[in-house]
Amino acid sequence: xxxxxxxxxxxxxxxxxxxxxxxxxxxxxxxxxxxxxxxxxxxxxxxxxxxxxxxxxxxxxxxxxxxxxxxxxxxxxxxxxxxxxxxxxxxxxxxxxxxxxxxxxxxxxxxxxxxxxxxxxxxxxxxxxxxxxxxxxxxxxxxxxxxxxxxxxxxxxxxxxxxxxxxxxxxxxxxxxxxxxxxxxxxxxxxxxxxxxxxxxxxxxxxxxxxxxxxxxxx
Numbered sequence: 001x002x003x004x005x006x007x008x009x010x011x012x013x014x015x016x017x018x019x020x021x022x023x024x025x026x027x028x029x030x031x032x033x034x035x036x037x038x039x040x041x042x043x044x045x046x047x048x049x050x051x052x053x054x055x056x057x058x059x060x061x062x063x064x065x066x067x068x069x070x071x072x073x074x075x076x077x078x079x080x081x082x083x084x085x086x087x088x089x090x091x092x093x094x095x096x097x098x099x100x101x102x103x104x105x106x107x108x109x110x111x112x113x114x115x116x117x118x119x120x121x122x123x124x125x126x127x128x129x130x131x132x133x134x135x136x137x138x139x140x141x142x143x144x145x146x147x148x149x150x151x152x153x154x155x156x157x158x159x160x161x162x163x164x165x166x167x168x169x170x171x172x173x174x175x176x177x178x179x180x181x182x183x184x185x186x187x188x189x190x191x192x193x194x195x196x197x198x199x200x201x202x203x204x205x206x207x208x209x210x211x212x213x214x215x216x217x218x219x
Contacts (some may be wrong), residue, residue, distance in 0.1 A: 008206030014041040015133040018061040018090070020052040021045075022071040026118075030065065030095075037126050047078030048072065056083055061090050065110070068217065070101055077106045084111030093132040095125070100161055100185055101216040104143055107206045132191040146216075156215060158199060165192050168208045 017040060023028050027045050034042050043059045046052040049070050056064060064083055068076035080092045096103070099117055107115055113132045116125065117140045118217040128138040140149065158166070161182075168178045175193070179186045197203055200211045212218050 013085055015063055016037050016059070016061045016128065017042045018052065018059060018064045019045045020047075020049070020064060020070070020076070021067040021095075022069070023067075026067075033122055033125075034129075040126065040129060047145065049074035049076065049082075049102050051146055051202065053082055053086075056077055056090055057086060060088060063093055063113075063129055065095045065129070068094060068098050068107065069142050077103075077110045080107060080112050081110040090133065091132045093106060093128060093138065099140075100144060100145070102218055102219060106160075110158045115143050116140050117142065158196065162192055162196050162199075162218065164209065166188060166212050168198060169193075169205055170218055 005151045017034060019027055019030050019042060020036075021030070021122075024047065027047070031042055031045060034040050034211055037103060043061055044055045046055055050073050052064060054112050055061075066076050066080055066083075070076055070079070074082075076094065076096070080094070083090060083092050089111075093116065094107045094112045095116050095118060098133070104115055113135065114128055114137060115130055116138065120128075121139055161201075164182060165178055168181055171182065175186050175189045179189045193208075195203075196208055200208050202208050203218045
């Protein structure tokens with residue numbers, strides 16, 4: 001967790017950024033890139049969701065650049081949810097390599113203002129940061145295309161628990177193993193599976209996994 005010194009120099013308002021990514025090399029690259037950009041000021045960096053929450057409460061950044069997968073501790077989606085619940089909450093701009101429907105849906109439902117892929121060009125990242133600071137929704141073109149496709153042909157509305165069970169199912173776990181992993185009863189797993197089968201219009205575990213992969217429902 002790092003707080004950056006700022007000089008408070010006069011001039012046009014700058015967008016104050018907090019970077020949250022669990023890879024130190026990625027953070028260093030982003031900091032080097034953003035530090036050279038007029039109108040953008042990095043005020044801190046965090047390697048975990050917990051660090052991001054602590055720094056955001058202390059530094060009050062305008063925008064938090066948020067990765068989704070943060071290793072140990074809370075993930076980017078839960079961190080986003082907690083950040084956007086803070087008093088005078090910052091905008092959260094997701095910056096990630098993950099682009100499944102499940103990831104996009106969870107991030108947006110958690111309150112993210114935008115969703116960018118790390119493959120974007122630097123100038124697009126800068127523009128997205130400035131737009132997010134103004135409260136404008138920003139989506140990478142591939143993400144926007146998928147959101148529009150889902151609106152035209154809605155995917156099955158799975159709950160978070162159903163997505164979790166599907167993910168374990170895709171790893172080849174049996175009902176008993178899923179129950180242990182999620183700290184629920186085997187009977188509850190079976191109940192969720194029946195609902196998943198109904199929503200996906202399948203009647204087997206293999207069929208559920210196949211449809212989930214085809215429709216990019218797995219995180």
